[in-house]
Amino acid sequence: MRVYNFSAGPAVLPEEVLQEAAAEMLDYQGSGMSVMEMSHRSKVYDRIIKEAEADLRELMQIPDNYKVLFLQGGASSQFAMIPMNLMKNKVADYIVTGQWAKKAYQEAAVYGKANKIASSEDETFSYIPDCSDLPISEDADYVYICENNTIYGTKFKTLPNTKGKTLVADVSSCFLSEPVDVSKYGLIYGGVQKNIGPAGVVIVIIREDLITEDVLPGTPTMFRYKIHADNESLYNTPPAYGIYICGKVFKWLKKQGGLEAMKEYNEKKAKILYDYLDESSLFRGTVRKEDRSLMNVPFVTGSEELDAEFVKEAAAAGFVNLKGHRSVGGMRASIYNAMPIEGVEKLVAFMKEFEKNHTEA
Numbered sequence: 001m002r003v004y005n006f007s008a009g010p011a012v013l014p015e016e017v018l019q020e021a022a023a024e025m026l027d028y029q030g031s032g033m034s035v036m037e038m039s040h041r042s043k044v045y046d047r048i049i050k051e052a053e054a055d056l057r058e059l060m061q062i063p064d065n066y067k068v069l070f071l072q073g074g075a076s077s078q079f080a081m082i083p084m085n086l087m088k089n090k091v092a093d094y095i096v097t098g099q100w101a102k103k104a105y106q107e108a109a110v111y112g113k114a115n116k117i118a119s120s121e122d123e124t125f126s127y128i129p130d131c132s133d134l135p136i137s138e139d140a141d142y143v144y145i146c147e148n149n150t151i152y153g154t155k156f157k158t159l160p161n162t163k164g165k166t167l168v169a170d171v172s173s174c175f176l177s178e179p180v181d182v183s184k185y186g187l188i189y190g191g192v193q194k195n196i197g198p199a200g201v202v203i204v205i206i207r208e209d210l211i212t213e214d215v216l217p218g219t220p221t222m223f224r225y226k227i228h229a230d231n232e233s234l235y236n237t238p239p240a241y242g243i244y245i246c247g248k249v250f251k252w253l254k255k256q257g258g259l260e261a262m263k264e265y266n267e268k269k270a271k272i273l274y275d276y277l278d279e280s281s282l283f284r285g286t287v288r289k290e291d292r293s294l295m296n297v298p299f300v301t302g303s304e305e306l307d308a309e310f311v312k313e314a315a316a317a318g319f320v321n322l323k324g325h326r327s328v329g330g331m332r333a334s335i336y337n338a339m340p341i342e343g344v345e346k347l348v349a350f351m352k353e354f355e356k357n358h359t360e361a
């Protein structure tokens, strides 16, 4: 029996996609083998990766002057790869809105001067700072954000004013959850394990002028965007099976009506949960309302014992992975693209029942 999986990542995938992959496991479209077993240089695999890229380009309306790279090492590998490739002046500005942005910032400091130009750490990352007029460094190579903060449940609703500098964004946990204007970014990347596919694959969408030979001395070949761009993500063996699943998810998203439709659906889903959190006398959300994420919804009861009891009872009822991140405590429901609306409705019904049983009449 499938459960309602509220994990922050690796996370729920569309059941249809899993079933299709299962059906193709032993014999992918007459090839007589699994996608896991085939050469990444074969014609049949070439079609898989090319179609995945074409579908992603269509979904996100990626302009022609951007390259799409399917890489590995997860989102975390990009924490180093970005400065190694983009820090021409060895200066970059970081907006620190959570643990993932902080890790990226700390990694960049290994390679150059990383400036923390804004942070919300003073209030446990429960809000997005005002980024309309930040002290952007004159010689900054880029301005970095984590667009959706998986752990804390906040999201940038407006992009920062970078004062003309290149914007770099980690979109791991909001990838393909709503339309984006790719042209506003120099580089967008995301680990796919949150909203798209199996862990390990990271997708980088990068404007062509940022792909150069001029990288920091000592940058490993595998960490150069140019080598992957020149080889169309096939410089070495890519995470072939993972990319195949991503491709299936792209097709699934197209069938759902694309990113406009996903946004509408995601807003509807999140509203059910947030509306309840706002009216509940037991549960409450932990972040500033205007910065709430559509994907990750942290909440607490105010009592650690009750939080633990809730997580336990919820799991027994088939709502799993609701425990909050160890740095925040409480609960977190991640309601990515593939979480059906019934999952959220049933979770809220369960929360109401729990509230009734645990508050004095």
Ligand SMILES: *Cc1c(COP(=O)(O)O)cnc(C)c1O
Binding pocket: 009, 073, 074, 075, 076, 077, 100, 146, 148, 149, 150, 170, 171, 172, 173, 191, 192, 193, 194, 199, 200
């Ligand atoms: C999960 C996550 C990461 C790290 O992803 P890995 O694939 O484990 O490296 C980075 N950034 C954000 C926003 C995430 O949610």
